[in-house]
Amino acid sequence: MRISQLEAIAAQGGGIALWGWGREGRAAYEAIRSRLPALPLTLLCSADEADQARALGDAHLRVETQVTATVLSAYAVIVKSPGISPYGDEAVAAAAQGTRFIGGTALWFAERADPGGTARNTICVTGTKGKSTTTALLAHLLRAGGHVTGLVGNIGLPLLEVLDPPVEPEFWAVELSSYQTGDVAASGTQPHVAVALNIFPEHLDWHGSHERYIADKLTLLTQAAPHVAVLNAADPILSTLSLPGSSVHWFNEPRGWHLREDALYRGDAFVMDTLGLPLPGRHNRSNLCAVLAALEALGLDAVALAPHAASFRPLPNRLQTLGTRDGVTFVNDSISTTPYASLAALDVFRGRRVALLVGGHDRGLPWEEFAAEMRAWAPAAIITMGQNGPRIHDLLRPVAGEAGFSLLAARDLAEAMALGIAALDGEGVLLLSPGAPSFGAYRDYVARGRDFARLAGYDPDSISAIPGLGIA
Incomplete structure (x- = not known):
């Protein structure tokens, strides 16, 4: 669905609403207003957010703070923020009455579709x-090869914030969460390349x-039908996929890009250590293989570009070494939200x-495999x-006695x-890799990572910026 279609729906008596007023919600509002300044809109948000929205002085914007199935059912189309699940009772009931839920990702992809x-x-990477x-x-x-590239999406820059970029990139590198993959299919637009790395419970x-979760994650491949799918041959779920509508390039397998110990190979040809x-x-080094396979899918010389990985700047909150104080090295892996990430x-x-350091918001993920590994x-x-700290603690208590850790x-x-x-006692690594979201204690994993840095004696601002975000 393109943004211009919202006007036709409204003209036929169908209401249009935005659901959520975080960064994604505000990006959707600005994108719609840039194309349709007089479109009647309703914003569904919290009471705290309502005052911010009303302060805009938009005569065509109505703000509603009560969200029920009846309220949702009154609209033909609701543009929702990614963090709002379409599987809640109210949304399911409204969808049964004909309300269509889409996200900003769907609008962006529809706007970028060629004939x-x-x-x-x-x-797209997921x-x-x-x-x-x-x-x-x-x-x-891509940039090392001289290509203007947009680094956007779930990584920290909503797609609709770059709906009309001042410079049109040659390539778009788009991170998609499982909340967004279905939107690509809903847009009716095929991505050029879709990269899938792995699938664990999340x-x-x-x-x-x-x-x-698996079905929603795979929607990017099974329903969006990318021209090229780049898949991890070592993943037990991805390795069984059949995608007749896509050309499939495998990585982590001997004929393609793969690692032998710490050596990078393309087929039987050694490339570099x-x-x-x-x-x-x-x-992470294995995922370099995914990147190189994607570059080949674009028709680029991946072998020539591979050495530029040496100048890559790691992202914050992802196995980020902050420094060493009094013999203790502080490592911030706040983005870790599954037990599998903690193991890695x-x-x-x-x-x-x-x-x-493990534990956080309890989403019911199993920790038994983690305990067995210990x-x-x-x-x-x-x-x-x-x-979920007490639940993890109970699982680990008998293991700690056997394995001899504190x-x-x-x-x-x-x-x-x-x-910790x-x-x-003055020697080792203090590793924050909680294996769980931060909700309740912190707004998000970034806030948790910043607090970890502050408590360790480092400047949170200096460790938080994402290198290369945007178009360059």
Whole structure:
């Protein structure tokens, strides 16, 4: 659906609403107003946000703070923010009455469609973990090759904020969360390339079940029908996909881009060593293979571009080393929101003394596999915290006795850090890789990472900027 179609729907008596007034919601408002300044709109938001919206002085904007199935059903189209699930009871009831829910991602892709229905030179990246670093690395290598590239999407720049860019990029590197992948299909527009890294249980509170999470994640591939799909052959779910409408390029398999120990290969040809790259963890170096496969799918010389990975600047909150004080190295992996991410973070520091901080908002993800892994290899100490901290602690208690690591419980991040520093006794890594969202204690993972930096004695502003965001 293009933005211009909203005017026709309104002219036929169908109401148009925005649901959510965060950054994505404000971007949707500005994009619609840039094309349709007099379109009657209703904003559905919280009472606190309502005052901000009314202060705009928009005579064609009505603000509503009560969101019920009846309220939602009054609108033909609702442009919702990504964090709002379409699977809530009210939204499901409204959809059954004919209300159509779309997101800003759908509007952006529809606006970029060429006459054949393709968003040319868009490279969409998704996956449970690693998608932000992969998208940023993709943009970095494209720019190193002299191509003006937009680094946008879930990584920190809503697509609708670059609806009408001052400079048209040659390529768009677009990170998509599982909240947004379905919007690409809903737009009716084919992405040029879609990259899928991996799939683990995540965001079950939004999707409702693991099965629906997988289905929603795969929508980018199975329904949006990209011209080229770049898939991880080592992922048990992705490796079984059949995509007859797409040309499939595999990575992490011997005929394509893959790693042998720390060496990067293209088929049987050695390309370079990856151990010294600024990509902490084997999983991040493995995702370099995804980037290079995507570059080949665009018709570019990936072998020539690969060495430019050495000048990549790592992203904040992703295995980010802040520094060392009194023998303790502080590592901020606040973006870690699954137990699998915590395991990957621990693997980076295997062989070193580590105090791991885990726990946060409880979305019901299973921690049994994490606990089982701790029997074979565990850090010096694990400190649990947050809403699901007690559940994780109970799972780990018998394991700690067998494996011989210290298991401690904290009320909050500050106490967890103090316990971790004491457990390290002047030597090792204090690793924040919580394996859970931050909601309740913090607004988001960025705020949690900033507080970790502050408590460790570092300037939060200096560690928070995302290098290369936007068009360059």
